[in-house]
Amino acid sequence: LPTAFQQARPIIETIEAAGYEAYFVGGGVRDTILGKPLHDVDIATSAFPAEVKGLFKRTVDTGIEHGTVMILDHGTGYETTTFRTESGYQDYRRPDKVTFVRSLKEDLKRRDFTINALAMRANGEVIDLFDGLADLKAGVLRAVGVAEDRFHEDALRMMRAVRFASQLDFTIEPQTQQAITDNAALLTKIAVERTRVEWEKLLMGQQPQRGLQALLDTALYRYMPQMADQQAMLQRLIDLPAWQLPTIESTWTLLAWLMDLPNQAAIRHLLKAWKTSNDLIDHVSAAWLVVSSLKQRGQLTPSELFSAGAAALKTANTVANLLGFGQPQAELTAAYAALPIQDKHELAINGGDLLRQQLTTPGPQMGQILAQLLHAVVIGQVKNESADLLDLARMIADTKND
Ligand code: ATP
Ligand code: MG
Incomplete structure (x- = not known):
């Protein structure tokens, strides 16, 4: 077991000692089995929220209406969620109603993909009710149950599928992929901010080109903000030699560049549609300008160096290097440092x-x-x-x- 799970064992054991069930669930289990570092420890339990709160000294109601209580232990918070089923997804997003249940199987059934529907006991034993282990081994993303229904319930799952394809370098199982193709238009029901989180994770993943190819193959991209006519841009991203960018700023700069946008106002418009922060908009439009100078003249004037600032320069040069017309990073840093003033x-x-x-x-x-x-x-x-x-x-x- 990874250290994070070791440390959380007493939490599970305390719940079990009180006569309830408790398991590690979600991405933490998946990533542990894959041997990847995990971001968060999620616990699912048969105990109802009030029962969980009765067992621990310090808890915070982080999402009590859907059954989540955070247990604070030695400075770490553990999200503990009561087994639940969801129903009445009238709007293709969130369920109208969650019902707390005592059955682990019912809880795992509502999860998106088989690899995310594994549970693990405190001793490390894996509970695999939907053949998630085989899919994990084969590198396959497969919806739990009938894919079509699952994307109807919550259209964000389609973005999660392409995001995991990139992050894990997995293929999407054919029926799951067909269901995404058939239901892609439902993505417009999802709040832009939530789509953006998945989009940025896709772009920052280990195999972004794989996720992008899945976006193209399913035409899901057409329902993302400002992307309906960006097939050619996506294809260019896919056709580049294998890439991975270090920051979200550099990723958006690359995208904006390959979209052939006419000016900084167009970038602002694009990023506003994605509801990114103003800081990101400023950074990306400054970096985009630098990329275009590097492309046109291969070098930067003192004035261009100064207006861009150190951060946007670095972003721009990273992107320009990926595209084959950047400078050695150290050279640019030196040119910037040699300016009479930097601010x-x-x-x-x-x-x-x-x-x-x-x-x-x-x-x-x-x-x-x-x-x-x-x-x-x-x-x-x-x-x-x-x-x-x-x-x-x-x-x-x-x-x-x-
Ligand atoms: P990450 O490593 O990015 O955190 P994750 O799989 O843990 O990936 P979370 O959003 O943290 O993703 O969700 C935790 C778990 O909750 C998932 O593994 C999955 O079982 C379930 N889940 C999350 N979002 C959905 C959804 N939209 N539909 C169904 N199940 C979901
Ligand atoms: Mg998670």
């Missing part, structure tokens, strides 16, 4: 100084002068010293006032 706050004078010298008045003109000073410093036209900058500011102000 606009390092400018030796500020708006207050300009006002005190009566070189301008508060308002847009002040901003313009500061921007020109900054540019002059970055390109090495003037030293970043207050006397030099004030002289230059005076010249700029004079020409403006003429």
